[in-house]
Amino acid sequence: MSGVGGEKRSPIRRAGSWVADRWVQWWWIDVPLAAALTLFFAFTPGVHAVFDLLGNLRLADRRSIYTDMLTIATLFAGFSTLATATYLGWSSRGVRAVRDLVGKDLLWLWLSATTMPWLCATTLVIVKMVDRGTPPTNPTRWIAIGTLIVVGEQLARVIYLFYSLAMIEQRPNSQTPVRPVASVPIGMKRKAEG
Numbered sequence: 001m002s003g004v005g006g007e008k009r010s011p012i013r014r015a016g017s018w019v020a021d022r023w024v025q026w027w028w029i030d031v032p033l034a035a036a037l038t039l040f041f042a043f044t045p046g047v048h049a050v051f052d053l054l055g056n057l058r059l060a061d062r063r064s065i066y067t068d069m070l071t072i073a074t075l076f077a078g079f080s081t082l083a084t085a086t087y088l089g090w091s092s093r094g095v096r097a098v099r100d101l102v103g104k105d106l107l108w109l110w111l112s113a114t115t116m117p118w119l120c121a122t123t124l125v126i127v128k129m130v131d132r133g134t135p136p137t138n139p140t141r142w143i144a145i146g147t148l149i150v151v152g153e154q155l156a157r158v159i160y161l162f163y164s165l166a167m168i169e170q171r172p173n174s175q176t177p178v179r180p181v182a183s184v185p186i187g188m189k190r191k192a193e194g
Contacts, residue, residue, distance in 0.1 A: 024160055025105065027112035030153040038146035042139075054141040059133030066128040066144055070121055073151050077117035080154070083162045084110045094168040106161075113158045120147045120154075 009017075023029065041051035054062050087095075087110065099106065124147055131138040 024109070024157055027109050027157070030112075030116065030150050030157075034146045034149035034153065037149055038142050041145065042142045051145070052141075054144065059131065062131060062133070062141060063128055066124055066131070069144060069148055070124045070128070073117050073121040073124060073147070076151055076155050076158075077114075077121060080113045080117060080158045083158055084114050087162070087165055090165065090169045092169050095165060098165065098168060109157070109161060113154055113161070116154045117151060120151050123147045 041047055054065060057065065124144060127140045127144045127147070131140045
């Protein structure tokens with residue numbers, strides 16, 4: 001398989017491209033992937049100590065961090081909504097072709113990116129209400145960490161989609177003829193004095 005400019009791509013790069021493409025397309029994989037990572041962080045002894053940042057905090061500090069996480073999730077929700085509205089406003093021939101070709105799949109990606117941050121924000125509110133700091137600490141902190149992983153995954157996907165569509169939107173359309181502004185050059189005439 002040839003890459004850009006005719007260079008051959010290694011099997012590792014092809015495999016990496018395949019994984020990245022599937023991750024972008026499989027919008028539903030974020031929650032299971034975040035759950036698997038969170039369980040790994042929570043139950044692997046050497047890793048647990050590194051990633052249990054919330055477990056070493058007092059309850060008041062942990063709740064403050066939950067508020068910060070909630071702010072991040074809602075800011076991302078606003079960004080993804082704005083990106084969706086911008087995408088819907090684009091009307092170039094290239095973006096219309098993409099909509100015609102993969103419209104339903106792209107719609108699911110945008111719906112996921114628009115709703116998931118709000119679900120994450122709601123989850124963080126529930127975590128903040130439920131965490132009572134029972135000894136040693138309430139395990140709901142791991143749900144907050146998993147939620148933040150989902151927000152990060154969604155943010156990466158939205159940025160990738162927005163960038164890809166923006167590149168299509170900005171691509172010059174070679175099939176559209178360039179229309180001159182005026183049929184004859186515009187000049188200025190001086191009014192004769194006198």
